[in-house]
Amino acid sequence: MGFFNKAKRIKxxxxxxxxxxxxxxxLLSFVADFIISRGSFSRLPFLxxxxxxxxxxxxxxxxxxxxxxILIALRKKYPSLRNNKKRIPLFFLSIVITVLxxxxxxxxxxxxxxxxxYNHPLRSRIVLPVILISTMTMAIYEALYYYIRLxxxxxxxxxxxxxxxxxxxxxxxxxxxxxFFFNTLNTLRDIIDQNTREEAxxxxxxxxxxxxxxxxxxxxNLIALREELKxxxxxxxxQKERFGDNLTVDWxxxxxDRDWLIIPMSLQLLLENAVKHNVISxxxxxxxxxxxxxxxxxxxxxxxxxxxxLPTTKLGLKNIERRYTLISDKQVVITTDNGxxxxxxxxxxxxDQKHSYADTHH
Numbered sequence: 031m032g033f034f035n036k037a038k039r040i041k042x043x044x045x046x047x048x049x050x051x052x053x054x055x056x057l058l059s060f061v062a063d064f065i066i067s068r069g070s071f072s073r074l075p076f077l078x079x080x081x082x083x084x085x086x087x088x089x090x091x092x093x094x095x096x097x098x099x100i101l102i103a104l105r106k107k108y109p110s111l112r113n114n115k116k117r118i119p120l121f122f123l124s125i126v127i128t129v130l131x132x133x134x135x136x137x138x139x140x141x142x143x144x145x146x147x148y149n150h151p152l153r154s155r156i157v158l159p160v161i162l163i164s165t166m167t168m169a170i171y172e173a174l175y176y177y178i179r180l181x182x183x184x185x186x187x188x189x190x191x192x193x194x195x196x197x198x199x200x201x202x203x204x205x206x207x208x209x210f211f212f213n214t215l216n217t218l219r220d221i222i223d224q225n226t227r228e229e230a231x232x233x234x235x236x237x238x239x240x241x242x243x244x245x246x247x248x249x250x251n252l253i254a255l256r257e258e259l260k261x262x263x264x265x266x267x268x269q270k271e272r273f274g275d276n277l278t279v280d281w282x283x284x285x286x287d288r289d290w291l292i293i294p295m296s297l298q299l300l301l302e303n304a305v306k307h308n309v310i311s312x313x314x315x316x317x318x319x320x321x322x323x324x325x326x327x328x329x330x331x332x333x334x335x336x337x338x339x340l341p342t343t344k345l346g347l348k349n350i351e352r353r354y355t356l357i358s359d360k361q362v363v364i365t366t367d368n369g370x371x372x373x374x375x376x377x378x379x380x381x382d383q384k385h386s387y388a389d390t391h392h
Contacts, residue, residue, distance in 0.1 A: 042102045042105045042106065043101075043102070043105075043171065043174075043175060044174055044175040044177075044178035044179060045174055045175075045178060047098075047171070050170075051094065051098070054094065054167060054170075055087070055090050055091050055094050056087070058090040058093075058094065058163065058164075058167060059083060059086045059087035059089075059090040059091075060083070060086070061163055062086040062089060062090055062160060062163070063082060063083045063086040065156055065159050065160065066082075066086060066156050067082045067086075070082035070083050071083065085136075085140065088136070089132060089133070089136055089160075092132050092136070093128060093129060093132050093160075093164055094164075094167070096128045096132065097124065097125055097128050097164060097168055098171075100121065100124045100128070101121060101168065101171060104117045104120060104121055104124075105117070105175075111176075111179065118172075121168070122165065125161065125164050125165050125168060126161055128164075129157060129160050129161045129164055130157065133156075133157055133160070218230065218233060218234070218237070220272060229271060232271060233268060233271050233272070236264070236267060236268040236271065237268060239264060240261065240264050240265060240268065243260070243261045243264065250294055251293070251294070251353070251357060252291040252292065252293065252294070252357065252378065252383075253291065253292065253294045254288065254289060254290070254291060254292075255283070255287065255288045255289070255290045255291070255292050255327065255377065256288035256289070258292050258294065258295075258296065258297050258298070259281070259283060259288065259297070261294075261295070261297075261298055262297045262298045262301055262320075263279075263281070265298050265301060265302070266279050266301060269301075269305055273305075273310045273316075275315070276310050276311055276312055276315045276316065277305065277310050277315070277316050277318075278315065278316075278317050278318070279301070279317075279318045279319075279320060280317065280318070280319045280320065280321075281320050282319065282320060282321040282322070283320060283321070283322055283327075284322070287322045287377070290327075290377035290378065290379070291377070291378040291379060291380070291382075292327065292375060292377060292378065293350060293353045293354060293357070293375070296350045296353070296375055297320070297327065297329065297375065299346045299347075299349065299350055300329040300346075300347075300350070300373050300375075301318060301329065302346065303346050303347065304316065304318050304329070304331045304371070307335065307336065308331065308332075308333065308334040308335065308336065309334040309335070309336050310334075314334050316331060316332070316334060317331065317332065318330070318331045319331070322377070323374070325376065325377050326363070326374040326375060326376055326377060327374070327375040327377055328372060328373070328374050328375075329372070329373050329375070330370055330371070330372040330373075331370065331371055332369055332370055332371075333366070333369050333370065333371050347362075347364065347373070350362055350375070354375075354376060356384075357378070357383055357384060358376065358378055358382045358383055358384060359382075359384065360376035360378065360382060361376070362374065362375060362376070
């Protein structure tokens with residue numbers, strides 16, 4: 031591994047250690063000088079103290095670089111955290127051997143340079159603290175490496191969760207669109223049977239506008255309520271081509287409430303269910319209320335069950351519930367009371383999103 035190759039340093043050490051190494055070597059040299067010479071600068075002339083400290087600096091530099099090289103080599107050989115039982119004992123052994131070898135070879139070299147022996151009897155008392163300090167220093171490398179790997183592991187796990195959630199949302203969203211297509215085809219069939227060709231053409235034109243909205247909404251998992259209302263109003267306009275004044279929707283949503291976020295096609299699916307599963311005629315007109323109550327978009331209609339039900343994919347309500355469950359902790363509330371069917375859709379903000387969903391698009 032090249033010393034100046036930043037990418038490789040980060041790969042095997044977990045971070046760019048240049049400044050950590052430079053500062054660490056200097057600090058280690060002063061500590062070693064204090065152990066060996068009891069602080070050269072505090073008791074010796076400046077020149078002699080500088081020479082003594084320079085020796086400690088040289089030893090510290092060699093020790094650090096050798097141990098760092100061994101650390102990288104061991105991480106290349108044992109990259110998995112499962113191999114710690116092998117790698118850490120080997121690394122500790124290498125630290126001991128490195129300090130002993132550098133001390134021995136260095137003192138022989140210094141003996142030749144200064145023509146005196148540096149292998150005095152107290153040498154063992156000096157080497158042991160150096161081994162301890164070197165071990166502690168290299169332990170910082172290990173701690174930083176574990177911390178960074180832990181952060182990466184958490185981030186990868188979160189990314190995997192987001193990917194799973196996004197895949198589930200994509201699947202559910204892609205179910206909702208064919209579900210809408212399936213039901214609009216049934217409506218078109220009824221219009222062709224009951225109305226003129228021109229009315230059928232008008233229905234198809236309106237339908238194309240609705241599908242343009244679906245395409246433009248793209249892969250969004252959340253949209254502004256105002257956009258969903260536009261889509262729902264367009265859908266009701268299409269249905270009124272078929273039912274006329276027998277179908278009415280009371281839109282009680284203020285402008286201030288239209289900045290909330292909502293699941294795309296959720297309101298439209300509820301209106302579609304109401305139209306599909308209830309009798310709509312002059313004798314039994316269907317009236318649907320769309321209101322805001324306590325942070326929920328509420329869709330309410332009287333239950334007027336048909337004697338003969340159209341084919342159904344049974345995806346509407348389950349689809350909405352599942353998408354809300356994936357995105358937030360707020361739940362869809364479905365109730366039947368006094369002959370009325372009511373669904374409450376939570377209105378969301380970005381802060382309401384689950385952490386595992388927070389980075390998915392909307």
